[in-house]
Amino acid sequence: MNLIKSIDALLPQTQCEKCGHPGCKPYAEGIAAGEAINKCPPGGDETIAALARLLDLPLIQLDVERGPAPAQIAFIREAECIGCTKCIQACPVDAILGAAKLMHTVIIDECTGCDLCVAPCPVDCIEMHPLPLANITPIVGGLAFSPEQQQARTAKRNHARRRFVVRNDRLRREEEHRHAERLARTQRAASASANAVAETATNPVQSAIERIRAQKAAANDQALKKAKITLAMSRAQLNKSLKAFGHPPTREQQQQLVQLQHEFEAAEQALSLLDTTPVAQPKVGANGNA
Numbered sequence: 001m002n003l004i005k006s007i008d009a010l011l012p013q014t015q016c017e018k019c020g021h022p023g024c025k026p027y028a029e030g031i032a033a034g035e036a037i038n039k040c041p042p043g044g045d046e047t048i049a050a051l052a053r054l055l056d057l058p059l060i061q062l063d064v065e066r067g068p069a070p071a072q073i074a075f076i077r078e079a080e081c082i083g084c085t086k087c088i089q090a091c092p093v094d095a096i097l098g099a100a101k102l103m104h105t106v107i108i109d110e111c112t113g114c115d116l117c118v119a120p121c122p123v124d125c126i127e128m129h130p131l132p133l134a135n136i137t138p139i140v141g142g143l144a145f146s147p148e149q150q151q152a153r154t155a156k157r158n159h160a161r162r163r164f165v166v167r168n169d170r171l172r173r174e175e176e177h178r179h180a181e182r183l184a185r186t187q188r189a190a191s192a193s194a195n196a197v198a199e200t201a202t203n204p205v206q207s208a209i210e211r212i213r214a215q216k217a218a219a220n221d222q223a224l225k226k227a228k229i230t231l232a233m234s235r236a237q238l239n240k241s242l243k244a245f246g247h248p249p250t251r252e253q254q255q256q257l258v259q260l261q262h263e264f265e266a267a268e269q270a271l272s273l274l275d276t277t278p279v280a281q282p283k284v285g286a287n288g289n290a
Contacts, residue, residue, distance in 0.1 A: 003032050004025070004028050004029050004032045005028075006054060007028040007031050007032055007051065007054065007055075008024055008025050008028035008161070010043070010047055010050045010051055010054065011024040011027065011028060011040060011043055011047060012024070012040065012042040012043045012047065012112075012139050012140050012141060012157060013112065013139060013157040013158075013160040013161045013164070014042040014069065014112040014113060014114045014139060014140065014160070015092035015093060015112060015114055015116075015160070015164050016041075016042055016069060016112070016113075016114035016115065016116065017092075017114070017116065018039070018040070018041050018042070018066045018067055018069060019039040019040050019066070020039065020066075023092065023164060023168075024161070024164075025161075025164075027039065027040065031051065031055075036060070036063070037051040037052060037055070037057060037060065038060045038061060038062050038063045039063050039066060040062075041062065041063075041064075041066050041067060041068060041069035042069040042113075042139075042140040042141065043140070043141040044062060044069075044140065044141040044142050045062060045141070045142065046141035046142045047141045048060065048062060069113070069140060070113075070130070070131075070140070071113065071130065071131040071133065071138040071140050071143060072113040072115070072128045072129060072130055072131055073106070073108060073111045073113050073128070073129055073130075073131050073132075073136070074087075074095075074096075074106045074111050074113070074115065074117055074118070074126055074127075074128060074129075075106060075126070075127055075128070075129045076096075076104055076105055076106055076125055076126050077125040077126075077127070078103050078104070078105055078125075080123055080125035081098075081103050081104050081123070081125050082101075082122070082123055083098060083099065083100055083101040083102045083103060083104065084100075084121075084122055084123075085098065085099070085100050085104070086120040086121060086122065087104060087117035087120060087121055087126060088104065089120070090116045090117045090119075090120045091114075091116065091117050092112075092114060092116060092164055092167065093110055093111075093112055093114075093160055093163040093164050093167060094110070094163055094166075094167050095107045095110035095111040095112070095163075096117060097233075097236050098233070099229040099232070099233065102229060102230075102233050103233065105236070105240065108136065109136070110160075110163065112139060112160050113128065113131060113139075113140070115128050137149070137152045137153055137156050138153065139153055139156050139157050139160060220274070223274055224271075224274045224275055227267070227270050227271040227274055227275070228271060228275075230267045230270070230271075231264070231267040231268055231270075231271050234260070234263050234264040234267040235264055237260060237263075238257070238260040238261060238263075238264050241253075241256060241257060241260055242257065245257065
């Protein structure tokens, strides 16, 4: 395990799967078992050299047939997004924000440039842009020259690794929860089927009332879920604009911020009618700042 962790620490943590494994750690496990060290395009020659030193192996050339992996970032043309969530499901580090039938957007600071979100998009509205190296630390190999840059890159790689692990843990828990729900539904159905005919015969009015109550509860749950998603997206759009606009913002930008603030407050009010849980609220001041 220590060897696997040491190998994994040298990999770029893009989780791009170009090595043929579902992430950097699985590739580290493969290398520890004797797999070739030249299958990581994002790591490039720098990673090959580091792995060769660690494992006392000869240097070999990068396997270029696995494709290029430059410093890049995903970009969603939001006006064309249909909210299918396929890119969200594909992203290995949860770097895409959105929900079903709502606009998606990439969290720039979290994107590893793996490009796994591009192929699943049914409307081809995702493209890869060169990473703005002036303001974003690259995690691919060969672009950290000073000790400070290497330290920043290591911190970002560790952060990407944690997001990858947390996402996988969440997916595993969700699958276990779905499995438990399926078993529970099967048991409830078996139990209910034994009593359904008798219950309907003895008290058809009560059965109808229970069905109506269940339908209302399901409708309320759906409305609450939709309201929470709308609020989250409104908050994200407001915060994104606050971050993107200058300080102080222009008159036009300030008007946009005020409109976004009104939309956020409307979404918050709609949610409050369905849920009493308090929600954190970003505010826009008179000068347009949060």
